[in-house]
Amino acid sequence: MDLPADLFLDDVVLVEGTGARGPTDVLLRGGRIAATGDLVPEPGVTVVTGGYVTPGLIDSHVHISMAPGAAWRPEDAPEALAARRAAHLRSYLACGVTSLLDPALLPDDARSLRALEAAGPSPNLFFLGPAISPTDGYVAVVIPTFPSASAPADLPPLFDTFTALDPVGVKITMETGSLYPIWPVHTPEMRAALVAESDRRGLPRYVHAMSEDMYEAGLDLKPHTFVHAPQSPLSDELLTRVAASGAYVSPTMAIAGTALYAWHPEVLEDPWLVARVPADELATARDPENQDRFMHAMLDTLAPIVPKFLQGLLIKVAGSEGAVQSRLDDTQAAVRQLHEAGVPLVVGSDSGNWPIILYMFHGPTTHLELELMVSAGLTPLEALAAATATPAKMLGREGEIGSLQVGAVADLLVLDADPSQSVGALKQPRLVVRAGHARTPEQWLATP
Numbered sequence: 001m002d003l004p005a006d007l008f009l010d011d012v013v014l015v016e017g018t019g020a021r022g023p024t025d026v027l028l029r030g031g032r033i034a035a036t037g038d039l040v041p042e043p044g045v046t047v048v049t050g051g052y053v054t055p056g057l058i059d060s061h062v063h064i065s066m067a068p069g070a071a072w073r074p075e076d077a078p079e080a081l082a083a084r085r086a087a088h089l090r091s092y093l094a095c096g097v098t099s100l101l102d103p104a105l106l107p108d109d110a111r112s113l114r115a116l117e118a119a120g121p122s123p124n125l126f127f128l129g130p131a132i133s134p135t136d137g138y139v140a141v142v143i144p145t146f147p148s149a150s151a152p153a154d155l156p157p158l159f160d161t162f163t164a165l166d167p168v169g170v171k172i173t174m175e176t177g178s179l180y181p182i183w184p185v186h187t188p189e190m191r192a193a194l195v196a197e198s199d200r201r202g203l204p205r206y207v208h209a210m211s212e213d214m215y216e217a218g219l220d221l222k223p224h225t226f227v228h229a230p231q232s233p234l235s236d237e238l239l240t241r242v243a244a245s246g247a248y249v250s251p252t253m254a255i256a257g258t259a260l261y262a263w264h265p266e267v268l269e270d271p272w273l274v275a276r277v278p279a280d281e282l283a284t285a286r287d288p289e290n291q292d293r294f295m296h297a298m299l300d301t302l303a304p305i306v307p308k309f310l311q312g313l314l315i316k317v318a319g320s321e322g323a324v325q326s327r328l329d330d331t332q333a334a335v336r337q338l339h340e341a342g343v344p345l346v347v348g349s350d351s352g353n354w355p356i357i358l359y360m361f362h363g364p365t366t367h368l369e370l371e372l373m374v375s376a377g378l379t380p381l382e383a384l385a386a387a388t389a390t391p392a393k394m395l396g397r398e399g400e401i402g403s404l405q406v407g408a409v410a411d412l413l414v415l416d417a418d419p420s421q422s423v424g425a426l427k428q429p430r431l432v433v434r435a436g437h438a439r440t441p442e443q444w445l446a447t448p
């Protein structure tokens with residue numbers, strides 16, 4: 001995109017996770033925040049008056065290389081796939097999300113996404129790479145295109161595949177299975193080798209773990225971040241160890257939160273959502289047959305021992321609205337425990353996720369995760385911090401993104417309502433500014 005014109009924000013209240021200041025003025029110049037305070041606009045500069053200003057949002061867990069429900073549609077041709085990904089990137093901008101972290105993608109997808117980012121419009125894209133599974137373990141066993149490692153000697157060439165792609169860390173999975181243990185995890189020898197190799201390359205470790213056991217084992221990896229929340233109740237011992245480790249946690253409550261849409265199809269008719277989601281993804285999500293296919297595909301993956309003729313019965317029990325709601329409740333209770341123990345939390349929606357999942361739409365799901373942070377017990381300002389300053393620090397970009405300080409990238413939202421009262425205010429920005437380019441959500445959606 002071209003260099004943005006100067007923009008003068010007149011008489012705005014600046015709201016960050018730490019609190020509010022102002023009314024004050026802000027000058028944006030050259031894609032950065034050039035000055036704040038009591039300023040006088042130069043003649044001819046565009047002036048925006050009044051409202052609340054927050055940093056642009058950061059979603060620390062999206063699978064931008066994947067499309068919701070893709071497994072249930074004909075495969076996209078290369079050009080259609082690029083157009084779909086570009087639409088997803090615009091949807092994030094329309095939703096006020098100006099930075100994304102994709103924790104698990106293949107090198108070829110990372111290269112195509114870098115090209116889309118350079119062509120714009122796009123949020124800042126951050127990647128982890130590679131995503132390392134144990135042989136015959138998660139995630140490689142579910143998505144066979146993902147790499148795995150069984151010996152320390154496997155690691156250097158695997159890390160090399162991402163060297164030119166500027167990763168901000170490496171993803172390591174520790175997962176035995178969601179319903180019962182079915183997958184092997186990295187051995188203690190491999191855990192030590194993973195730590196040594198990633199340290200040698202200066203790559204912090206993001207560890208996939210979804211249970212107290214896997215958190216315990218994952219601590220061997222000296223994690224920078226735990227990806228996904230465990231289920232409550234968490235022992236005091238684990239809470240103490242996780243808090244002492246300094247690790248961030250990206251809870252991804254939206255996995256269970258969006259799964260509830262199956263029993264609330266009216267959500268898929270919400271005009272705000274409809275405007276931000278590609279029409280064919282909505283059509284896939286609305287088809288009840290796809291929900292049934294999804295449930296069977298889940299069981300094929302998570303409970304392969306269950307014969308097909310018993311799947312229907314298991315779906316009635318384990319796949320009921322009540323079961324999903326109680327999983328969400330347990331996850332939110334764990335998030336509350338982690339928050340009270342002082343563990344830094346970041347907003348990570350897991351949008352895109354498995355292509356068999358129907359409802360994890362790019363853009364809107366970030367806002368669901370923010371709402372779930374608040375219903376888990378964070379204040380709106382704490383949830384805002386979890387989507388701005390905290391992930392900026394996690395990504396090593398403190399003061400550069402997720403910040404309203406002078407010198408930061410001009411990624412910010414101009415809002416009409418006060419986000420310290422409700423995170424719902426973040427869903428309806430008057431303007432979303434990305435690197436100094438200011439557009440309404442409708443303009444971001446329409447930008448070709």
Ligand SMILES: [Zn+2]
Pocket residue numbers: 061063350353
């Ligand atoms: Zn994920």
